Amino acid sequence: MSEEILVEIRDFLSPRGFECAPFKVQWYNEVVQSAFRLRYPPDTLAVSIISTPSMFEKTFKPFVASTDWTNRSESPSDPLDRCIHEQLEEASRRLADRGFNVDIIHDYDLDFTRKPRILVQTAGHVSGQAYYYQRSHVTASAPWPTNKPIYGVSIHPKYGGWFAFRGVLIFRDVAVELKRREPEDVVSTNEKRIELLEKFNSSWEDFQYRDVVPVEERYSDEQKAYFAATPGAARRKLLGLPSLNDVN
Ligand code: B12
16 A cells, blocks of 8 residues: 555656655654654654755746745745645645545644654654764764754765755555665765764855765756745745735
8 A cells, every 4th residue: 555655646746856755653753752753653654755956947946937926825925835835735635535644744844832843854864765964973073062052964865965855744544564774874984974064054055065975966056046045035036026015
């Protein structure tokens, strides 16, 4: 049954520039603190979704061109969030038509205590999609004071850091037997891991951490300019959209 689901999701999302990797809720719940656990039975099927560099051209730009941006009441109001939201909704609708109940958790969803509802880097790691490098992976001579927070970063074997996690689909009623796939450890030396974490934490704006390993594809200049712009008015302007203050 999980094969049928994966074929259907990939059929829809892969040509649009997304990549999907399945995991069992148990694998995720085993590593996160209890406050972050997903409240589903251990064998429940979940799928981690990332956008690859080509999503911008294959899906986002056509979406921008074909959407009526004068309607302010649509949610989410951010164009990219709205685009991803619609793609995941459509993928789930297709599965609902086949009788599957799907819960969508987006990377930006928060619970009532304002904690992220899903830790997408952990989900990506346990699904085998992208290795999540954390401070604990640096074994010796870490250059940072112990009280400095060092945020972890995931690196994909094909896209390095040139991708984004978009969320997780959870199939409430589907219990699976899945074979676990380990993520590829592409940043394997201590020295490289320090360099990666340093760049991600201190100078992420220049995109350099994304090139820590050789990659097959990276963001276009247009896409880089879009992500470098502050979310909100500056991004809408780059897309040629009316500002939220101008439209009625
Ligand atoms: C809050 C947040 C921030 C905050 C705080 C960062 C943080 N990591 O806490 C701020 C605003 C600083 C931030 C900044 C950035 N962020 Co941010 N952020 C998030 C967000 C929404 C939640 C992260 C969070 O709160 N984690 C909670 C902590 C407790 O989780 P944790 O440290 O991973 O701890 C867990 C693991 O250790 C796990 N665990 C324990 N043992 C083990 C063992 C194993 C093997 C595993 C796998 C896990 C595991 O259990 C712990 C929890 O109990 C995520 C999206 C998401 N929903 O996950 C994006 C996210 C982490 N951010 C991202 C990015 C890109 C950025 C920025 C570059 C800005 C940007 N968006 O372009 C900067 C870079 C950091 C910097 N230098 O400032 C990306 C990272 C992509 C990647 N390749 O990894 C994410 C995943 C968003 C996305 N949609 O792709 N961010």
